[in-house]
Amino acid sequence: MTEPYAVPVPRGYRVGAWEVREPIATGAFGSVYGGRRSGDGDGELPPTAALKFLPTGTGTPRQLTHLRELIEREVDLHRRLRRPRLIRMYETLVVDDPARPELDGATVLVLEKAEHSLSALLDAEPRPSAGPVLLAQICEGLAQLHHAGWVHGDLKPANVLLMKDGSARLTDFNMAAELEGTHAYTPAFSTPDYTPPELLWSEIGERGRRIRPSADVWAFGVLAHLVLTDSFPLPGGTPTARRDAAAAYARGTDELRLSPELPDAWREIVRDCLTRTHADRIGTDALLRRVETAAGTGRSPRLPRLFRRRRRRQAAIAGAAAATAAVAALGYGISTWASGGNDGSTDASSAGYGASELRTDQGVPVEYRRLIVNSAHTCAQPDVTPPLIAAMLKSESNFDPNLSDPGNQEFGIARWTPGVLRWWMRDDGVPASATPTPPLSPSVSIPAMGRYLCFIDSHLKDGLPGDKRLLVAAGYRTSYRKVNDTGGVPPKYRDYCARVAHYLKEYTPPGKT
Missing domain, CATH: 1.10.510.10 (Transferase(Phosphotransferase) domain 1)
Incomplete structure (x- = not known):
């Protein structure tokens, strides 16, 4: 197995009537293995199948909340539709194995195996x-x-x-x-x-x-x-x-x-x-x-x-x-990820880059200005601005590209959890199949932050009280659903949002709001 698998499962592992055999493929939403039915299994099941393991979440606060929805919609369609041109699902299982926390609770789709x-x-x-x-x-x-x-x-x-x-x-x-x-x-x-x-x-x-x-x-x-x-x-x-x-x-x-x-x-x-x-x-x-x-x-x-x-x-x-x-x-095949384009390098024009949107005299590192400004420009939402991204990077890491917080599984300038970053690191909208390994470079982390903030902004309810930019920041720390359910910034994240507000004011040019 040369590619890191989203859900690593050892050969010989048993789930239901199935024994895991060869690894087949991995992608952003799970991993597929060959499966062999044990002798005591249901006689109506085929002798072999493809076992698609889908995780139910991680211990990080920024685990993407729609993963459960993606699993449910796939299972729902399989259960309701049986058509000759659609791959068949034989059954669904849930792993019950507290001794293996990385597998415990995973959903397993037992699918018709293809050539x-x-x-x-x-x-x-x-x-x-x-x-x-x-x-x-x-x-x-x-x-x-x-x-x-x-x-x-x-x-x-x-x-x-x-x-x-x-x-x-x-x-x-x-x-x-x-x-x-x-x-x-x-x-x-x-x-x-x-x-x-x-x-x-x-x-x-x-x-x-x-x-x-x-x-x-x-x-x-x-x-x-x-x-x-x-x-x-x-x-x-x-x-x-x-x-x-x-x-x-x-x-x-x-x-x-x-x-x-x-x-x-x-x-x-x-x-x-x-x-x-x-x-x-x-x-x-x-x-x-x-x-x-x-x-x-x-x-x-x-x-x-x-x-x-x-x-x-x-x-x-x-x-x-x-x-x-x-x-x-898996739907997303196997793909590689790369930073592409902006690498955060410093050149003569970087010091004043985006000066009309992001102040040049308040300590935003020169080497990150292009990444910050360009990452904000990829989002059509007006609340995702260069000052917001800069203020959040300051609040998250003090612009430290080497930040390492393994206890919370957060790394790099934007405090990304690697398993979550893989969903946002590509600019074509396709999650990377391989989980990135720290250190996480600014050239990947900052554009991914811009894309994720844009997603959060578009999912916040209308009419929530307070500065929309701070609601977006709170969503980055928790989730847009939590902000929506709370009806504003959750109490736990008010100090964090106060820091973001302070730096927002510092980094916004005079006359801008």
């Missing part, structure tokens, strides 16, 4: 010959979800599993949401390359982000283009560049330029999925009919025999882990 994911197949064989048939099956899975009144919310190659017979299943439903009329509400996280432009900068309300089935249709259009051409439909070498291209396309300042390698039968299908507005997007039923025609399949298509013969060769290319992995059962 590998579409992501692994595309790595092994770009533009696979079975691509059209797989797309028909994926589209069928979306139609099944939408007819049942659910939106997937995070369709991408890692969330499509390929079974032993080569057929496709949709998986990872912790972003799925049940429709309430024309909309559903889903958490703020998503994968930028597969997110429609109307949601890239959409407002996040107290219940999350409003989403329609048309968001899955956009994601399918991107997925189809990738499967059939080995390229994304929007230009750019990075997710950020492609996100900007999607915004330009949505504004009408750029056109959609599909790859010339896209087969003619699919060109209009993809174009009708990737319309500028959700209202112009093709409906799921009409999409399924056209996809089945283009793929040359009927209902519940089977994969060509040629693909089944080639599976072993593809698995060998992809590597043993990919061959047996249910990577998609």
